[in-house]
Amino acid sequence: MIETRGLRKSFKSRQGRAKKTIEAVRGVDLDVSDGEIFGFLGPNGAGKTTTLRMLATLIEPDGGTATIAGADLRTDPGEVRRRIGYVAQGGSTWDGSTAREELVLQARLYGAAKSAAQARTAEVLEAFQLADYADRKCSTYSGGQRRRVDIALGIIHAPRVVFLDEPTTGLDPQSRAHMWDEVRRLRAEGMTVFITTHYLDEADALCDRISIMDNGEIVASGTPAALKREISGDVVRVDLPVASVAAAAQALSAYKLETYEDNVRLYVEDGGVAIPQILRALDAAEVPLAGIQLHRPSLDDVFLTKTGRSLRES
């Protein structure tokens, strides 16, 4: 659905007298399949938004190629515009207009006739649970309502791909969860969703596949689960009475493990598979245990191993 090769963009900036060229995006390759929720993860300033704006035809790439929903970004941006939807980070509604007016106008800008635009607007207002406020001015909406209008505006023409730039930034937890449901619903309707975020848990919970971007480059791509597995597997921590630690280490000697004062930690490929085996081994050796915990590596661990720093710090 989206395929890019070597997409590049640099900006010139002036600091005092010295002119500097900032390479915001340095050769990005992406492959997004039809019907997936694709997450674009990275710290602020990594080049996510610049990449997204290039794909949405808002800025022209300096180099590279991209095909989006079958249309070539470089030679036919007009066709790309028809096939995609784009929802900017900062919102897109005018305070003095109502959601209905905005949606009808947007549908008509995409070429719909007046009656078709009105019908589609009613449908979208219903789907996004906005019908009750549709004829109120946008200035009266809450943050979550406003964001839903933004997304409704982005998909009013039923595009095949929709780009969402940090759709949950600044929302309270409840609105965020609501937004995740909306995104899943879009996918269920057959849309491919391309979403940027700097929230690890969001990428993890929502996305089928992700690419991690840092400093203008893709540093890792894959499903969240595969990326996490790739780095270290799982950690199983077995808590024990102090007297039993040695016996437990003996019984579990088949695993890669470290012993501590009142626990042992085992490094395993897949914790879900390993835990029953560990319990059986301990049972067979008649070692009493105080508890067992499974630690899964987070996407932050992935980011840490790929870039040498934590996403939370950057």
Added chain:
Amino acid sequence: MKLLRDTSLIFQRQAQLLLRNPVWILVGVFQPVMYLLLFAPLLKPALGVDSTAEAYQIFVPGLLVLLAIFGGLFQGFGLIAELRAGVIERSRVTPVSRLALLLGRSLRDVVSLIAQAVIITLLALLFDLRVFLGNLLLAYLMLALISLMTSALSYGIALVVKSEDALAPLMNTVAQPVLLLSGILLPLTFAPGWLQGIADWNPFSWAVNGTRALFRGDLGAPDVWQGLLIMAVLAFLAVGWAAREFSRSVR
């Protein structure tokens, strides 16, 4: 065809938002009306003309041109607010004609200017101003061209500078010499030769002369077609440039 359709969509939207706050049209008229009431009475003795009607015949056209210039030049502020709200970017991801994004807005400005001009003309009629309808319509055409040009210019500059803080001093710096060198408040016939020489390079001074000729009833004066032609060419250039700014990639 698509251009017409898109332009009318943008125009309708902009006009609708303006009509929701019609007070702005009256605010726009307030200042010129003050000039009409408080400044124009000084002109009869100052210009050495025989009647108030004659003074108004000289002053009202200048006032209308002033309104067209300033009204247009300050439209960019609204666009910066739209840029900030994300409305422009939302339009730019659709296949809408980029020229229509500009024309729809500028036409709204032209229509609201003409509405203001009509109000002022009607008020001036109360002060014994008399003008032929045909001539008046041609004068309105001149005003429409001026306001199309200045509003397009203002939109283009707004897209380049992207901030009110930069736009305000820029517009004031441009507008003041333009105003003084166009003979809007007092005709430049009183000016020393060197000043008239500079004013000849100010296109708005031609527009003011043309509009005055029309209000005088002197349809055949070369000032009329010269003013209209100069304004038409400049409006065309300004629209072309600003439309390019609308389609150009903005970071």
